[in-house]
Structure formats: structure tokens, C-alpha cells
Amino acid sequence: xxxxxxxxxxxxxxxxxxxxxxxxxxxxxxxxxxxxxxxxxxxxxxxxxxxxxxxxxxxxxxxxxxxxxxxxxxxxxxxxxxxxxxxxxxxxxxxxxxxxxxxxxxxxxxxxxxxxxxxxxxxxxxxxxxxxxxxxxxxxxxxxxxxxxxxxxxxxxxxxxxxxxxxxxxxxxxxxxxxxxxxxxxxxxxxxxxxxxxxxxxxxxxxxxxxxxxxxxxxxxxxxxxxxxxxxxxxxxxxxxxxxxxxxxxxxxxxxxxxxxxxxxxxxxxxxxxxxxxxxxxxxxxxxxxxxxxxxxxxxxxxxxxxxxxxxxxxxxxxxxxxxxxxxxxxxxxxxxxxxxxxxxxxxxxxxxxxxxxxxxxxxxxxxxxxxxxxxxxxxxxxxxxxxxxxxxxxxxxxxxxxxxxxxxxxxxxxxxxxx
Numbered sequence: 001x002x003x004x005x006x007x008x009x010x011x012x013x014x015x016x017x018x019x020x021x022x023x024x025x026x027x028x029x030x031x032x033x034x035x036x037x038x039x040x041x042x043x044x045x046x047x048x049x050x051x052x053x054x055x056x057x058x059x060x061x062x063x064x065x066x067x068x069x070x071x072x073x074x075x076x077x078x079x080x081x082x083x084x085x086x087x088x089x090x091x092x093x094x095x096x097x098x099x100x101x102x103x104x105x106x107x108x109x110x111x112x113x114x115x116x117x118x119x120x121x122x123x124x125x126x127x128x129x130x131x132x133x134x135x136x137x138x139x140x141x142x143x144x145x146x147x148x149x150x151x152x153x154x155x156x157x158x159x160x161x162x163x164x165x166x167x168x169x170x171x172x173x174x175x176x177x178x179x180x181x182x183x184x185x186x187x188x189x190x191x192x193x194x195x196x197x198x199x200x201x202x203x204x205x206x207x208x209x210x211x212x213x214x215x216x217x218x219x220x221x222x223x224x225x226x227x228x229x230x231x232x233x234x235x236x237x238x239x240x241x242x243x244x245x246x247x248x249x250x251x252x253x254x255x256x257x258x259x260x261x262x263x264x265x266x267x268x269x270x271x272x273x274x275x276x277x278x279x280x281x282x283x284x285x286x287x288x289x290x291x292x293x294x295x296x297x298x299x300x301x302x303x304x305x306x307x308x309x310x311x312x313x314x315x316x317x318x319x320x321x322x323x324x325x326x327x328x329x330x331x332x333x334x335x336x337x338x339x340x341x342x343x344x345x346x347x348x349x350x351x352x353x354x355x356x357x358x359x360x361x362x363x364x365x366x367x368x369x370x371x372x373x374x375x376x377x378x379x380x381x382x383x384x385x386x387x388x389x390x391x392x393x394x395x396x397x398x399x400x401x402x403x404x405x406x407x408x409x410x411x412x413x414x415x416x417x418x419x420x
Contacts, residue, residue: 023281028081028250029257031288034108035075036393037091038413039067042118045337046071046414048231049124049264050095057089065291066264069232069334070389071414072112074261074291080254095119112395114412121337126230127166128187129154129328131198132220134213134239134272135172135183136206142238142272142297143203149321151195156325157332164231164332168194169224173216178205181212182219187226206241213243217256217267226263232332233265234292236324240274242282253282257289266331270320271296293392295323330391335415365420372411376420378404388419 024030035054039047052073054063065073077086091102091113102113131150135143158166169187174180185197220235227233243249260267267290269283275296287294297320358364364377376385378400387396387408395413398406410418 023278024081026245026250026278027253027282027285029079029254029282029285029289030081031076031079031285033077033079033088035077035088035091035105036108036112037067037073037075037093037102038112038114039071039073039093039095040114040116040412040414041121042116043121043337044415045121046334046416047095047117047119048334049229050093051262053092053094054088055090055092056086060086062086062088063258064262066262068264068266068291068391069332070391070393070416072291072389072393074288076289079257079289093117108394112412123334123337124227124229124231125163125165126227127157127164127328127332128227128230128233129166129168130187130220130224130235131168131170131194132216132235132237133170133172133198133201134174134211134216134241135201135203136174136178136211136241137203138206138240138274139238139272140203142240143198143201145320146238147195147199150198151191153321153324153328154191156321157328160329161332165189166191167227170194170197171216171220171224172198172201173212173219174205175208175211176215177207181215184219184223187224209241210244211239211241213237213239213241214249214252214256217253217260221256221260221263221265226265230264231334233263234328234331235260235265235267236270237267237283237286238270238272239279240272242276242279253286257286260290266290266292268292268327269294269296273297293327295327333390370410373407373409376406376408378406380404385420389413390417390419 037052039050041047046069048067048069048071050067052065052067052075053061054075054077055061062077063075063079065075067073075091077088088105091105093100093115095117096119100115100117102115105113131146133143133146154166154168158164167187167189168191170185172183185194188194243253267286269286271280271283284294286292360379362379366375368374378385382400385398385400385406386394388394396408398408400406
């Protein structure tokens with residue numbers, strides 16, 4: 001099962017300030033002050049893997065991130081509850097040995113900070129995927145699943161894009177008093193090497209609830225040889241227990257989130273049976289702070305024991321194999337260079353000259369496709385319209401003001417598929 005976090009940004013505000021509020025104090029994390037940067041080149045393609053810095057007026061860096069495969073970077077101020085109040089003043093972009101500055105910055109409530117850069121279309125085909133796995137006694141079913149399915153998931157992604165140069169690695173971990181703390185299989189282009197390493201692992205040890213999650217993340221983020229240039233870097237964190245809650249460990253987790261963001265490593269937790277609400281909150285924050293997404297097993301999966309209901313309104317259940325393959329595809333897909341130009345004309349369909357797409361019987365979007373404006377005819381009593389990208393991030397929120405027709409300008413976004 002997959003939750004689209006950024007798609008439910010307003011819901012996150014509600015539940016984190018009410019249902020999950022107690023857990024903010026446990027982990028000293030409260031991600032609210034969000035800034036989004038959209039980078040686009042002169043051919044209207046996304047600019048990926050650019051280093052993006054959020055700075056205060058003195059030039060102190062508040063947050064570091066790298067633009068993803070859609071050209072977006074997620075930045076945060078005051079991510080932790082015990083940090084001094086920091087007021088962002090500018091955004092600096094480092095790309096192709098050039099620096100670019102956005103001075104009049106907007107928070108996500110005000111919109112997206114879009115920057116067009118005159119640069120050729122160029123993408124890395126490197127894709128790094130690390131599996132960081134809790135190997136304590138309760139994780140037997142989940143480890144068995146990885147043994148049987150991991151290789152198939154990666155092969156599905158490779159089959160969708162043969163140009164990708166995929167490297168895989170794995171870190172298995174237990175707890176401080178167990179047989180071992182971490183075991184590492186370094187990055188390799190040989191998928192069988194990682195698969196065989198996983199097949200050699202078994203569940204054991206543990207005994208108490210918390211495990212050495214911080215040690216595993218430190219190894220995964222700091223010690224693995226992540227590609228200097230990559231289209232995407234993904235760290236799946238598969239676990240059913242939280243880290244220990246000592247002050248030093250809580251601070252270390254906060255630091256690791258920032259380091260992962262600066263390296264462009266997207267942490268994707270896969271929460272298994274045994275997860276409590278406190279752990280759910282921390283895993284959601286890990287995903288938010290690293291531009292990842294939060295995923296979790298449900299009782300539909302047949303994997304592990306009983307699973308708690310997630311704190312959300314609605315969610316979609318799907319096979320874990322399909323989920324992982326889809327997430328990897330959505331976090332790595334980039335349209336081919338030169339596949340779009342703002343001067344391109346759209347062929348007229350004689351049977352549908354206005355390119356009207358019927359969403360429902362009383363909602364229409366047209367023209368579709370479009371390179372600039374699209375019109376949305378709305379159902380009666382519709383109050384809000386959201387525009388999101390393929391990975392589920394909200395790009396715009398438009399109040400209808402009781403109108404039954406609105407227009408959305410998509411010309412500030414790179415070529416791609418979007419959802420209304």
C-alpha cells in the first residue's frame with residue numbers, strides 16, 4: 001500500500017497537529033515550513049540532480065536538497081521542534097558549475113518557486129537502490145518476501161527503461177546486544193549479488209521493541225557509495241520497530257534526515273506489522289524530509305502479523321510487488337530530451353476538436369493535452385481543485401469561489417503527466 005504524502009499536505013497538517021501531536025515531542029520533529037523549487041530548462045524539460053540550498057539573510061544554509069526526476073526540490077525550515085526559529089531569505093541553485101539565486105521566495109502556501117535555466121537537456125541514467133532491512137526475530141515474513149520478490153521488482157523497472165544503469169545494495173541490521181549490528185552488501189551493477197546477499201539473511205535476535213534503526217540509516221546514508229551523479233537515489237527502509245528514543249539517537253536521526261536530503265537520497269519507509277503510531281509519525285517525517293513517500297503493509301498483504309490502521313482518510317491497497325515497481329518507476333521517469341517544445345502545435349482531432357476529456361459526467365478538462373492553459377468545468381458545489389504531479393505532490397490548490405469553470409496554467413511546469 002502506498003500513501004501519497006504531498007498529495008495530502010493539508011491532511012498532514014491536521015493529523016500532525018491533533019492525532020500525532022504527542023509524537024512530535026518524542027522525536028522532536030515537526031515538518032511544516034515547506035518550500036518547493038521547480039527547475040526547468042530552455043526546452044521545458046525538468047532539471048534533475050541540481051543542488052538547492054535554502055538560506056537565511058546572513059547566508060547560513062537552513063536546508064540542502066537535490067532536484068528530483070521531475071525537477072523539483074523540497075526544502076524545509078524549522079524542521080525540528082527544538083531548533084531556533086529560522087526565516088528563509090533566498091534559495092541558491094548550483095548546477096553545471098553555475099550559481100542561480102531566487103530572492104523573492106514563496107512558501108508552499110504561496111506557490112512554487114519556479115526557475116528557468118538556459119541549459120541543454122542532460123540526464124544521468126544512474127539509479128541507486130538500497131534495501132535497509134530490520135533482521136530481528138519478528139521480520140521473518142518480510143525477509144522471506146524480499147528473498148522471493150526483490151529481483152523481480154528491479155527487473156520490472158529495468159524492463160520499463162533499458163537506459164537505466166541500476167545499482168543495488170543492502171544493509172541488514174539488528175540491535176546493540178545481538179549477534180551483529182549491521183551487515184552490508186555494497187552497491188553493485190550485478191543484481192544477483194544483492195539478491196544472493198538477501199537470500200543468505202535470516203530473522204533473529206531483538207527481544208525488546210526498539211532496534212538499531214539509527215545505526216542502519218547511518219551506514220546506509222554515510223557508508224554506502226552513492227553515485228555522485230544520478231537520476232534517482234532510493235533507500236527502502238523495511239522495518240517493524242522504531243529506533244531507541246535516547247536524546248543522542250533522536251538528534252542523530254534528525255541529522256541523518258538532513259544528510260540524506262543533501263545527498264539526494266529519498267528514504268521510502270515500508271512499515272511492517274508491529275509498527276505503532278509513534279513509529280508511523282517518525283517514518284512519515286523521514287519520507288517528508290527526504291522527498292520520499294511513506295508506504296506500509298496492511299492485513300491484506302498476508303505478510304507478517306497484525307497491522308495498525310494508518311492515520312489517513314483513504315488509501316489504496318495494491319500488491320507489494322506492484323507498489324515497489326511503481327514507486328521506482330515514478331521516481332525515475334524523465335521524458336526524453338527534445339520531446340516537447342512550447343511552440344509545438346497539438347494535432348486537431350476531427351472527432352474531438354476541442355480536446356475535451358470527460359473526467360465524470362459533470363466534470364471536463366480541456367484541451368488535453370495542452371502546453372499552457374487548460375479549462376476545468378466543475379461539478380456543482382466543488383470548492384477546491386488540486387493540481388499534482390505524477391509522484392503525488394500538490395503543485396497548486398485553487399479555490400473555486402463558487403465558480404463552475406476555472407483555468408489552470410501549466411506552462412511553468414516541465415513536460416509530463418499531471419493530475420487534477
